[in-house]
Amino acid sequence: MTCLKHTLPNGLQLIAECYSDAYTLGIGFFVRAGSRDEPAELAGVSHFLEHMAFKGTPTMTAEEVNLAFDRIGAAYNAFTGEDATVYFAAVLPEFQEAACRLLAELMRPVFPPDEFDREKQVILEEIRMYLDEPPFGADDLCRAKFFAGHPLGRSVLGSTASVEAIGVEQMRAYHRRRYAPNNMVLAAAGRVDFDALVRQAEAFCGGWESWDEDRMLHPLEPAYGFHLSPKPSASHEYLIQMSEGPSGYSKERFAAQLLAAVVGDDSGSRLFWEFVDSGLADSASLAFSEHEDAGVFTLTLSCAEELFSDNLERLRKLIRGLETDGITEEELQRAKRKIFTRTVLAGERPRNRLFSLGLEWLLFQSYQSVQEKLRLVEAVTLEDVNRLIQRYPLSCHATVAAGSWEAIQ
Amino acid sequence: MTCLKHTLPNGLQLIAECYSDAYTLGIGFFVRAGSRDEPAELAGVSHFLEHMAFKGTPTMTAEEVNLAFDRIGAAYNAFTGEDATVYFAAVLPEFQEAACRLLAELMRPVFPPDEFDREKQVILEEIRMYLDEPPFGADDLCRAKFFAGHPLGRSVLGSTASVEAIGVEQMRAYHRRRYAPNNMVLAAAGRVDFDALVRQAEAFCGGWESWDEDRMLHPLEPAYGFHLSPKPSASHEYLIQMSEGPSGYSKERFAAQLLAAVVGDDSGSRLFWEFVDSGLADSASLAFSEHEDAGVFTLTLSCAEELFSDNLERLRKLIRGLETDGITEEELQRAKRKIFTRTVLAGERPRNRLFSLGLEWLLFQSYQSVQEKLRLVEAVTLEDVNRLIQRYPLSCHATVAAGSWEAIQ
Structure with a gap:
């Protein structure tokens, strides 16, 4: 290649x-x-x-x-x-x-x-x-x-x-x-x-004319708080929670990716064990996405109405525990293996490589081969992730709860 | 390989x-x-x-x-x-x-x-x-x-x-x-x-014990008719229409795949031009799926309530036109190119190859490499597809319309 x-x-x-x-x-x-x-x-x-x-x-x-x-x-x-x-x-x-x-x-x-x-x-x-x-x-x-x-x-x-x-x-x-x-x-x-x-x-x-226009970047000043979005006909309650993370320019973005996998991957994550495996919610996940001037962790959870307020409390405890004790070396190693496999799997398909190639070059003027990405993920230490948890606390968030009013109130 | x-x-x-x-x-x-x-x-x-x-x-x-x-x-x-x-x-x-x-x-x-x-x-x-x-x-x-x-x-x-x-x-x-x-x-x-x-x-x-049990296969005797499935709160109307096609053992299955692409592919198909590009429906497609003793064409369409009965009439005309005139050589060639690309794209990913490899061997004791599949698709003639249209008319179908009652009645 x-x-x-x-x-x-x-x-x-x-x-x-x-x-x-x-x-x-x-x-x-x-x-x-x-x-x-x-x-x-x-x-x-x-x-x-x-x-x-x-x-x-x-x-x-x-x-x-x-x-x-x-x-x-x-x-x-x-x-x-x-x-x-x-x-x-x-x-x-x-x-x-x-x-x-x-x-x-x-x-x-x-x-x-x-x-x-x-x-x-x-x-x-x-x-x-x-x-x-x-x-x-x-x-x-x-x-x-x-x-x-x-x-x-x-x-x-x-x-x-x-x-x-x-x-x-x-x-x-x-x-x-x-x-x-x-x-x-x-x-x-x-x-x-x-x-x-x-x-x-x-x-x-070749004949297209260039134009002198750039993009305005802004420092992020997130607003925290809890908001309700009533939907009387909804059969489930939906929670969306956003917290700050490192930007796409930051070296910490691989640690952020690993943290999202440890806390909120589809399977085997803390949210999975707490909510999905236990049957308390039909889905619960944490994703990390990066932009030029900001990064954002998005936590989503959906569950039956009658479990919603209990789940909110459980979620608070889960995040508090994470911020008090950090993650473990074993969790980090498992998350690394998952990201490895996904990166290699994505790299097998030209169409998938195209997206990261094009977007990273467009937004960050940065190029990393699959091998380089794997090395950067491998290099993340437990200390890196636990420092990130302190620096970007998931407990500071804007939250929207959508569903029928009863459970939320 | x-x-x-x-x-x-x-x-x-x-x-x-x-x-x-x-x-x-x-x-x-x-x-x-x-x-x-x-x-x-x-x-x-x-x-x-x-x-x-x-x-x-x-x-x-x-x-x-x-x-x-x-x-x-x-x-x-x-x-x-x-x-x-x-x-x-x-x-x-x-x-x-x-x-x-x-x-x-x-x-x-x-x-x-x-x-x-x-x-x-x-x-x-x-x-x-x-x-x-x-x-x-x-x-x-x-x-x-x-x-x-x-x-x-x-x-x-x-x-x-x-x-x-x-x-x-x-x-x-x-x-x-x-x-x-x-x-x-x-x-x-x-x-x-x-x-x-x-x-x-x-x-x-190696230690698992075998068991003498097979699967019962049955000839398909489909029932046609129109059925309503009321959903008063629905904002759209949904149509599902099933018709008979060749089984997975049949040589005609590649012609059936091509017909589905000509009539109901996501883009550039007859249903696409008639309903989606024109804005009359938000989706309309035809898919073909094969089983051991039967094949089935599934047509789906969803649209705004007020357009539903008009769309039903348009759909009838579209199918009548197809059964009267067949498809054209140009449509067939375009469908072949699409299937080629998709087959090769799927073949690039071991995970995708796994599914057709395992399922075809399990159900049909049949193995075809990507190259063989491409040859079989290439070999389908216009006559094959137009014969298939006569043999398995899309105008014979079971239909379910789901949505609020008003538009359907």
């Missing part, structure tokens, strides 16, 4: 992990445009724009784009987050050029007005469904409360009101600023012909 | 695809025990048993099993279907023996009474949640109506009443019959040491 990089004169960065023994390649554009970049009145525009990228380009209609992807048998999709929008395709090696050309087309959408109006309805429907399903918007609410005015507190979907108000010209202006080539990475992983990729990027993206 | 096979004296069959360049291996037991094997009064016992497999073995408690999997960093899980129950783990190569030993432990559960009672509550909760979420049990209902008394019509979860009534001794007897070594396959894929695997299987499974 070799990792190769190149930058076009207009600022578009290329990065690729080339494996001669892979059978496919993943390729994608990683755009530094997410909900955190949106002015309040355009909340949801990044995600809406992602949909519109498939709805017509300078040379192709929506239908032609779709047919062209199908013709090369591509497995393709896109997603939008707080920090980035990603467009990707997995194809057989003979279709590298076609996939690159098509993805480049998507980066220059034309926003046909009729498609715009129709897609807006699709998004509004998506928002309605999101609010209709567990945890009934509690995650967005918790994010807003915890980040307290910080751009990372914004909802990726936006609100019904904000999406309804977005106009084509506003989206066009947002696109011009955020989809400039110097604000993107073109990444590829797998059976990549890198020399050809450079030529293809020059041909398809 | 080499495919190796071996059978132990007690009838346990081993099959493995060994790749010297893989970084992990997937390993799993495939048991010919599913909802189709259950007497009516034990509906749900296969799935309940799958849960109990993790709850105590002759030498380990539930907690020890969980810790032991974690200690080797295994990504492990299990699932139950109509035809089979599968237990699997993905591990780094140095943990092949430990993973094999642990999975073998799971195959001989001891069913501790307290764990049994506790797990029963977990399953009952799972059934409640299943009925609470879209499509609100409509899939199980449609399956029961369509298969009309055929064993494949049974629900994997079972009902609240049937699960409540299951006793430990009944589960033990079911286990003795269905978990006999001659009714299982031990499969592995990836960086497998096959000679070692044979020795490990002999050591861990």
Whole structure:
């Protein structure tokens, strides 16, 4: 495996992990445009724009784009987050050029007005469904409360009101600023012909004009507190709890990943034994996610109404115990083995490597091979994790409880 | 890649695809025990048993099993279907023996009474949640109506009443019959040491006693008709429609797979253009699944209440058009490319190969490499697909519509 990089004169960065023994390649554009970049009145525009990228380009209609992807048998999709929008395709090696050309087309959408109006309805429907399903918007609410005015507190979907108000010209202006080539990475992983990729990027993206716009980073000043989100028809209670963690630039992020596995992994974690194995909750987990200027631990728990207040008390005790005694060496070793296996498993699939490759390069200008990641995880000590627990106490959190009122009160 | 096979004296069959360049291996037991094997009064016992497999073995408690999997960093899980129950783990190569030993432990559960009672509550909760979420049990209902008394019509979860009534001794007897070594396959894929695997299987499974029990196969006599499943609180309407297709033994199954892609793939299919791209439905798809004595096409559609009856009419027209004119060569070629890419992508991941390897060997005593599968897909002609459309008309179906009553009536 070799990792190769190149930058076009207009600022578009290329990065690729080339494996001669892979059978496919993943390729994608990683755009530094997410909900955190949106002015309040355009909340949801990044995600809406992602949909519109498939709805017509300078040379192709929506239908032609779709047919062209199908013709090369591509497995393709896109997603939008707080920090980035990603467009990707997995194809057989003979279709590298076609996939690159098509993805480049998507980066220059034309926003046909009729498609715009129709897609807006699709998004509004998506928002309605999101609010209709567990945890009934509690995650967005918790994010807003915890980040307290910080751009990372914004909802990726936006609100019904904000999406309804977005106009084509506003989206066009947002696109011009955020989809400039110097604000993107073109990444590829797998059976990549890198020399050809450079030529293809020059041909398809070389004419894009750069734009002088950066992202505003802000120190996080989280707000703690307990909030209720009533949903009378809910059959279960849902808890979302957010706490601060190290940012994606921090050396402590591997310790944070390990802590999340010890405390809240799907199986064999403290939350698992306390709540899931015992049957007190149907799910309980802790996840860590990293951004440029902040990291966040998200704890979720869902259970029957009548167990909710007891579970809250148990959770408080569990976190108190963690902060008093730390974790054990045995827990750390088990968590390391899990992360090892997952990292290697993810590395086997070009499509998965593509995501970490592209996002880490886009957000942190950082590249780590699977082997380097394994070394960094291995190097974390018990002291590192226990220091992290003190530095970023899980007992300081914003919490949202969604469900019928009775149990919560 | 080499495919190796071996059978132990007690009838346990081993099959493995060994790749010297893989970084992990997937390993799993495939048991010919599913909802189709259950007497009516034990509906749900296969799935309940799958849960109990993790709850105590002759030498380990539930907690020890969980810790032991974690200690080797295994990504492990299990699932139950109509035809089979599968237990699997993905591990780094140095943990092949430990993973094999642990999975073998799971195959001989001891069913501790307290764990049994506790797990029963977990399953009952799972059934409640299943009925609470879209499509609100409509899939199980449609399956029961369509298969009309055929064993494949049974629900994997079972009902609240049937699960409540299951006793430990009944589960033990079911286990003795269905978990006999001659009714299982031990499969592995990836960086497998096959000679070692044979020795490990002999050591861990060689003492299991075989049992003279087979599966009853039945010709399918599907029942057609339209059924309503009222859910007053639903915000959307859900349609499930089942039609007959070729069985997993049939040469026509690749044509059926291609037809499902042409008609109902996620993107670029006839259903996609008619309903999803146009915004008339939020999802619409057609899937094909194969069993030993039957195949089934399952069409699903969900949309806003006010569009439901119009959509039903559109769907009828779409199927009529398909049966009158067939599909086009261009559609077939696009579907082939998609299936190619997916097959190759799945083949890149040992864990995915494991599932088709184990299930196809267990159910059909058939082995096909990724290359052979690609050849068989390539060989399907337009005539094959259009003949299939006539032979298995999608217009003959059992349908369940779930949602609030108003739109349906």
